[in-house]
Amino acid sequence: MFHSIEKEVSGAFHAHILIRYGVDLPVAVEQPRQSEFGEMAVPAAYQLAKQLRQALGRYATGVAIVTTRGADGQYIGLTVNSFSSVSLEPPLVLWSLANKSINLVHFKNASHFVVHVLGENQMDLARRFASNVSERFEGLAMLEGMGGSPLLEGCPVRLHCETISMVE
Numbered sequence: 001m002f003h004s005i006e007k008e009v010s011g012a013f014h015a016h017i018l019i020r021y022g023v024d025l026p027v028a029v030e031q032p033r034q035s036e037f038g039e040m041a042v043p044a045a046y047q048l049a050k051q052l053r054q055a056l057g058r059y060a061t062g063v064a065i066v067t068t069r070g071a072d073g074q075y076i077g078l079t080v081n082s083f084s085s086v087s088l089e090p091p092l093v094l095w096s097l098a099n100k101s102i103n104l105v106h107f108k109n110a111s112h113f114v115v116h117v118l119g120e121n122q123m124d125l126a127r128r129f130a131s132n133v134s135e136r137f138e139g140l141a142m143l144e145g146m147g148g149s150p151l152l153e154g155c156p157v158r159l160h161c162e163t164i165s166m167v168e
Contacts (some may be wrong), residue, residue: 008079025166028096065129065155066095068110075137077150079130082116093159099168112147117157125152145167 067077082096093115099105107113118126129136133147143151145160 012119012164013070036123039040055161062117063126064095064115065126066107066113066115066154067150067152068107068113069144069150071109075142075150077101077136077152078103078111079085079126092164093161107163108166109151110147112145113161113163114145114149114151115159116152116155119156122154 009030016069052123061081062083063081064083065077065079066083067075070076078097078101080095080097084094086092095115137150141153144152145151145158146162149160
């Protein structure tokens with residue numbers, strides 16, 4: 001029913017799965033209208049994308065801030081909701097960053113980074129690091145972790161990580 005691309009990365013199995021045949025939703029999705037010629041007015045791929053967006057929108061995700069130190073010494077940080085545990089043994093996590101992100105080069109070149117799991121009272125901090133504010137770290141008390149990665153105070157969990165692989 002689906003096509004998968006499999007890849008072995010540092011002892012962890014990753015499957016990239018292509019959803020081809022639809023998404024089950026408990027609530028009806030607006031159906032494509034038929035044209036006067038009896039054809040569907042909305043392409044099937046568009047309809048599947050719409051269904052998938054609605055389905056994934058129901059999946060609760062946490063919000064985290066990932067930080068590192070750039071080659072020029074500047075602190076780099078951004079809000080992500082694409083953070084996930086991969087394995088407990090070995091301890092592996094992953095997070096995703098868009099290829100068009102201006103921060104991509106910094107994280108590609110970084111040996112270490114810190115994932116800050118945010119508490120429910122840290123919405124302002126999440127918004128700050130998700131915005132286009134030029135100096136996201138301004139006015140924040142900072143410590144440094146492995147590789148000089150900035151540590152944000154007051155987070156319920158901070159995961160000190162070393163980059164072992166990247167998949168594009």
